[in-house]
Amino acid sequence: MSALLGIYVQVPFCQTKCTYCNFHTGVVSSGRFAPYVEAVCREIRGYRELYRAAGVELPERFETAWVDTVYFGGGTPSLLEPELLGRMIGAIRETFAGELSEVTLEADPETVEVGKAAAWIRAGINRVSFGVQSFSDRELVAAGRMHRRADIYRAAAILREAGIRNISFDLIAGLPFQTGESWKESLEELGKLAPEHVSVYLLEVDEGSRLGLEILQSGTRYSAGAVPSDNAMAEFYEGACAFLGELGYHHYEISNWARPGFESTHNLKYWRREAYLGFGAGAHSFSGKQRWANAHDAAAYVGAIEARRLPAEQLEAVTRQSALEEELFLGLRQLDGIDVGRIEREYGVALGARFEPLQSAGLVERAGDVVRLAEGKLSVSNEVFVELMR
Ligand code: SF4
Numbered sequence: 001m002s003a004l005l006g007i008y009v010q011v012p013f014c015q016t017k018c019t020y021c022n023f024h025t026g027v028v029s030s031g032r033f034a035p036y037v038e039a040v041c042r043e044i045r046g047y048r049e050l051y052r053a054a055g056v057e058l059p060e061r062f063e064t065a066w067v068d069t070v071y072f073g074g075g076t077p078s079l080l081e082p083e084l085l086g087r088m089i090g091a092i093r094e095t096f097a098g099e100l101s102e103v104t105l106e107a108d109p110e111t112v113e114v115g116k117a118a119a120w121i122r123a124g125i126n127r128v129s130f131g132v133q134s135f136s137d138r139e140l141v142a143a144g145r146m147h148r149r150a151d152i153y154r155a156a157a158i159l160r161e162a163g164i165r166n167i168s169f170d171l172i173a174g175l176p177f178q179t180g181e182s183w184k185e186s187l188e189e190l191g192k193l194a195p196e197h198v199s200v201y202l203l204e205v206d207e208g209s210r211l212g213l214e215i216l217q218s219g220t221r222y223s224a225g226a227v228p229s230d231n232a233m234a235e236f237y238e239g240a241c242a243f244l245g246e247l248g249y250h251h252y253e254i255s256n257w258a259r260p261g262f263e264s265t266h267n268l269k270y271w272r273r274e275a276y277l278g279f280g281a282g283a284h285s286f287s288g289k290q291r292w293a294n295a296h297d298a299a300a301y302v303g304a305i306e307a308r309r310l311p312a313e314q315l316e317a318v319t320r321q322s323a324l325e326e327e328l329f330l331g332l333r334q335l336d337g338i339d340v341g342r343i344e345r346e347y348g349v350a351l352g353a354r355f356e357p358l359q360s361a362g363l364v365e366r367a368g369d370v371v372r373l374a375e376g377k378l379s380v381s382n383e384v385f386v387e388l389m390r
Contacts, residue, residue, distance in 0.1 A: 005065040005096070006269040009040060009088055010280035011077035012298050015108075019144040019222040020172070022208030024282050024296040025075045036298055037084040039305040040280045041091040047277065050310040058287055065275070067098030069266035071106075076131075078107035082119030088279075089124050102166075102265045104129050110147040112155035117162035127166040127264075128159055129199075134175055134182070135189040142176040142223045143211075149189075156193050166262060169195040173236035174203025176211070176223035183236045187243045196262040199255050200240045202233050202379075234379040241378065254333045254378055271330045273323075290317055320347065329385055332364075337372025358387055 012025045013033065043050060051058060070092060072085065089103065104127040105120060120128075134140055135149050147155075159167055169190050173183065190198065205212045205227075214224040228236070241251060249257035253271060256264065269276050270286075278285045281301035284293045295301050295311035304311035318326075324347050331338030340351050355371055358364045363384045365374045373381055 003061045003065050003275060004069075004269075005062070005067045005098070006069040006071065006266045006274070006276035007067055007092055007096070008071045008073060008266075008276055008278040008283055008285075009077075010278060010283040010294075011036075011072060011074040011080060012281050012296070013074065013079055014076045015079065015111075015146050016144060017210075019142070019211040020175070020203055020209050022204060022206055022212060023075070026298060028298070030079075032298070033080055033084060035302055036280075037080065037087055039302040040088055042305050043279045043310070044088070044091040044095050046308070047095070047279075050305075050308070053308075054292075054310040054312045055315055056285075056287070056290060056292060056310070056312065059289055062275070062287070065096070065098075067092065067096040068100065069102045069104075069269065070100055071104045071266045072125075073104075073106050073129075075106075076108050076111060077105055078111040078116070082116055082123055085120065085125070086123035100124055102127055104168075104264070104266060106131065107155075108145075108147060109151040109155040112151075112158050114158055114162070117158050117164065121163055126164065127168070128164050129168040129197075130155070130159075130170065130195070132169045132190065133172045134178070135186040136178070136182045138177050139175040139182065142226065143172075144222075152189075153193070156195075166197070167195045168197035168199060168264070169193070170199045170201065171240070172201050172203055173240065174228055174233040176226040178228050178232075178236070180232070180235070180239075183239060184243075187240060191243070191247050196259045197264060198244060198249060198257045200237060200244075200257075201255055202237060203227065237379045238376070251335055253335065254373075254381055271334050273326055273330060286318075288318075290315060292316070323347075324349065325389060328388055332371070332373055332381070332385070332388070335372060337370045339369050340366075340371050341369035354388060358384060363387070 013028055014025045016027060070089065103125045105125045106129045108131045132152055133143065133145060135152065137148050140148055171186055171190065205215050207213050207216065211222045211224060214222045215227060244257045245251065250260055251257050252263050275288050276286055281294055281298040282296040292312045292315040295304065295313050301311050327343050328338065344351055355364060355366060359366055362374055363377050364371050373384060
C-alpha cells in the first residue's frame, strides 16, 4: 500500500494580533493574499525541483505517496476569499495522487459567512477548526480576540446549515479574567453546540507574545495580573477532562478530544511520526528522514519562491537519537501510550531504567509493553517529558 501523506498549508495572516499569540503571523492588507497564494501554488506544483535544489531528499516511497489529509492553518486562513483556498486545493489535486478525505480549515468565528461556508464546501473543505477560545466576552476582549460570544453561535449555525459535519472547537485555559465559573460556563456552552472534536490548550507563557512577555516582566497593559494561577489552570484542564469525558468525548491526545471516529486524521500523523509536507511561509515538513521549515517572513517566502528557490531554513537529518526522543515525547502525548517493546526492538535500546523512576513517582503507568501518562498527571506532562529526556 502507498504511504499516506498529509499536506499542511500555512496562511500567516490575521485581522489583528491576539495578546497571547506567539505564532509568526502578520496583519497585512488583503492585497497581499493573492500573491501569497500564487507563491504557495507554485511551491506545491514545483515541489520536487525546489526540494532537490535545496537539498531535501525525499524517500523513494514518496513516488507513490497518497495524499488523504490537507490542513489549512495559520494565522486565520478563513480570511482568504474561498476562491483562493480553492486554488490551493486545486494545485494539491493536480500535483499529488490521492483522495482528500479530510480537508480542514482553521476559521475564526467572525470570519464565517453564509456564502463563504457554501464555497468552502464546494472547494472540498469538510472540516472546520474553530478558534472559539472562550464564551466569555470579558476574556475575549482582554485577549484581543475579534469575535464575541454571539459570533460563536451565529457561525456554528452557519457551518451546520452549510453542511459541515465535522467541527472542532478550540478553548484556552488560562486567559486573563478566567475563573472556575467562567471556565465551566465555556465548557457547558461548548457542550450545547456539540462539536465533533474539541481541543483545549493551556495558555503558553513565553516571550513570544505580548501577554507572555508582560507576565514575565510583571506589566499591566495586557491584564497579566488577571491571568489565573498555574494551579487554577491545571484545575481547569482537569475539569475539562472530566466534563468532556461525561459527554462521551474520547480523550485521545493530551489536548484533544473527539466523538468516536472524529479524531483528526491529519494531526495524528504528527504524533505518529508519519510524513507530511508543509507549504507556505513558516510551514514545517517531515519526510521520515529529514525535517525542515520554510522562512517565517511571508514577503521573504514569496520573494524566494518567485526566484524559484525554496526558502528552507532548518533542514536537518533526523538522527537515530532524535527519532527515539520523538517517539517517546510524541508517543506519550497520545493517551493510548507507547509500545515500549516495539521501540526497544526498532532502536536497539533498553528503556526500562528510564521509565522506572517515573513509574515509582506515579507519573506514568505500565501495563505489559504499553506505557502511558498516569491518570490525573496529564496536566504535568511537561515535567514528565523533561524527566524522561534527561
Ligand atoms: S487569530 Fe490565532 S494566529 Fe491570529 S493572532 Fe490570534 S491567536 Fe494568533
